[in-house]
Amino acid sequence: MKRAFPVLSILTAILLSYALYQALVVAPTEQTMGDVQRIFYYHVPSAWTAFFLFFINFVASIQYLARANSKTDRLASYLAVGIGVVVFAAAFFIPLPEGMRPSAVGTTGLLATGLYLLVRSLFSQADTDVLALVTAEVGVAFCLIVLVTGPIWARPVWGIWWAPGDIRLTSTLVLWLIYVSYLVLRRFSASGQTPILAAALAVLGALCVPFVYLSIWFFRTQHPQPVMGGSGSIDPRMMHALLINWLAFMCFAFLVCWSRYRLEKLRREVDEVHALESLKDVSRSAR
Amino acid sequence: MSPASDITRGPARGITRATLLKDLRLEWRSKDAINSMLFFSLLVVVVFSFSFDPVAEESRHIAGGLIWVAFLFASVVALNQTWARELRNQVLDAYRVSPAPANSLFLAKAIGNFIFVSVLEVLMTPLFIAFYRLRALGPAWQLLVVGVLGTWALVVNGTFFAAMSIRTRSREIMLPLLLFPISIPAILAMVQATTAILTDENSARFWIVLLVTYDLVFTTSCLLLFETVLNAE
Numbered sequence: 452m453k454r455a456f457p458v459l460s461i462l463t464a465i466l467l468s469y470a471l472y473q474a475l476v477v478a479p480t481e482q483t484m485g486d487v488q489r490i491f492y493y494h495v496p497s498a499w500t501a502f503f504l505f506f507i508n509f510v511a512s513i514q515y516l517a518r519a520n521s522k523t524d525r526l527a528s529y530l531a532v533g534i535g536v537v538v539f540a541a542a543f544f545i546p547l548p549e550g551m552r553p554s555a556v557g558t559t560g561l562l563a564t565g566l567y568l569l570v571r572s573l574f575s576q577a578d579t580d581v582l583a584l585v586t587a588e589v590g591v592a593f594c595l596i597v598l599v600t601g602p603i604w605a606r607p608v609w610g611i612w613w614a615p616g617d618i619r620l621t622s623t624l625v626l627w628l629i630y631v632s633y634l635v636l637r638r639f640s641a642s643g644q645t646p647i648l649a650a651a652l653a654v655l656g657a658l659c660v661p662f663v664y665l666s667i668w669f670f671r672t673q674h675p676q677p678v679m680g681g682s683g684s685i686d687p688r689m690m691h692a693l694l695i696n697w698l699a700f701m702c703f704a705f706l707v708c709w710s711r712y713r714l715e716k717l718r719r720e721v722d723e724v725h726a727l728e729s730l731k732d733v734s735r736s737a738r
Numbered sequence: 739m740s741p742a743s744d745i746t747r748g749p750a751r752g753i754t755r756a757t758l759l760k761d762l763r764l765e766w767r768s769k770d771a772i773n774s775m776l777f778f779s780l781l782v783v784v785v786f787s788f789s790f791d792p793v794a795e796e797s798r799h800i801a802g803g804l805i806w807v808a809f810l811f812a813s814v815v816a817l818n819q820t821w822a823r824e825l826r827n828q829v830l831d832a833y834r835v836s837p838a839p840a841n842s843l844f845l846a847k848a849i850g851n852f853i854f855v856s857v858l859e860v861l862m863t864p865l866f867i868a869f870y871r872l873r874a875l876g877p878a879w880q881l882l883v884v885g886v887l888g889t890w891a892l893v894v895n896g897t898f899f900a901a902m903s904i905r906t907r908s909r910e911i912m913l914p915l916l917l918f919p920i921s922i923p924a925i926l927a928m929v930q931a932t933t934a935i936l937t938d939e940n941s942a943r944f945w946i947v948l949l950v951t952y953d954l955v956f957t958t959s960c961l962l963l964f965e966t967v968l969n970a971e
Contacts, residue, residue, distance in 0.1 A: 651966060655960075
């Protein structure tokens with residue numbers, strides 16, 4: 452596994468530079484917005500990556516809580532499979548909002564279940580806490596990229612930096628705030644309780660997301676329609692550049708998460724050794 | 739009636755009642771939380787009225803936000819005291835080792851906070867009406883519904899996160915940091931519903947339904963998770 456790291460790093464570096472070339476040179480200039488539109492190749496992939504990481508954080512947090520005993524663990528696994536199947540079936544029978552394709556919604560449901568089972572088979576219960584921490588940290592960083600590049604694009608195009616009440620802007624901001632509070636909690640709680648408290652907060656935070664979305668949905672939205680699953684059409688070369696960028700960003704995020712994961716595991720091992728040493732010292736001096 | 743006979747009749751309800759009555763009695767004798775909350779929100783009313791000085795028509799549009807922001811900040815005072823009281827003499831640790839169901843303790847604390855914040859709201863609302871010359875143009879009874887639902891949304895999450903923040907290093911500051919981001923949809927719903935009722939420009943029904951669902955989802959999940967959080971070690 453350790454040998455794969457440098458190989459993947461080089462691959463990611465090549466992919467990122469190719470994606471940069473695609474975004475700046477190959478993709479055609481947008482007719483009305485001009486070159487400002489090229490920020491889109493960083494904005495959108497960062498957003499997708501951040502949401503993906505937050506979802507992993509949610510899955511890992513649920514598993515950390517549920518896998519504490521075998522009964523809740525089984526219940527949670529059945530629930531995950533059940534939700535996936537129901538979403539898949541419902542996508543074809545329930546009329547969806549305009550622009551959403553049943554096949555896309557259905558596969559998303561199944562993918563979510565698959566991700567749950569994948570995390571369950573790859574990580575032990577103690578490791579899901581490390582995974583939750585790592586994905587939250589990297590997710591917050593990517594989400595910050597989204598929140599910074601958005602206004603830079605909006606200023607010349609909309610004429611304003613920020614559109615208060617806009618659904619995508621505000622819900623991304625609230626999402627970012629929730630995960631920042633998650634990281635603050637992890638920082639300030641006593642080390643023994645951190646995993647449980649943080650997992651509980653992550654679950655509540657994720658439950659909050661649909662409410663944020665619904666409450667802001669009531670306002671009119673200024674943000675351009677979604678690229679995937681939406682009704683908007685896009686030049687195939689632009690789509691190509693976008694997807695290459697997304698792939699590059701996902702690889703990059705994976706790489707950062709991986710090294711952060713290894714670092715955190717090492718840190719915990721060192722802590723354990725220190726604790727053991729001090730216990731030995733105490734027993735020695737008592738003798 | 740002694741608390742012991744309550745416990746024999748129905749453990750969960752007995753413990754909820756005993757804890758609730760104890761908290762109410764403590765508050766009745768000390769009046770710590772309610773006094774500081776009242777004074778705090780009075781200050782908010784006065785400071786806001788100096789800084790805005792709106793005419794009646796404008797104040798209808800901003801009052802919803804002002805009222806709920808004042809109540810939100812004031813309720814943090816009561817919420818912070820909820821568990822701090824139990825830290826003295828290791829009462830919380832005693833709760834943990836006792837066979838009493840954790841959720842009845844949580845419910846007692848949440849109901850207690852609900853009563854404190856409701857008292858505050860009842861006392862402060864006339865002041866708001868007087869200072870901002872408010873008169874509801876829409877159906878005023880809906881304000882009561884929004885008040886009850888909104889207050890419960892604040893205190894149920896607040897009680898839960900207060901139990902979390904009591905475990906951290908900087909207790910008092912942690913609570914708003916955890917509570918506010920998650921409460922944003924509820925606060926938005928309360929403010930929008932209040933504004934809709936005061937101005938009668940549109941219906942508050944959507945926001946009330948949203949608040950009901952929010953309350954249901956978060957009450958359930960707080961009850962499911964509270965025992966884990968209380969026993970986290």
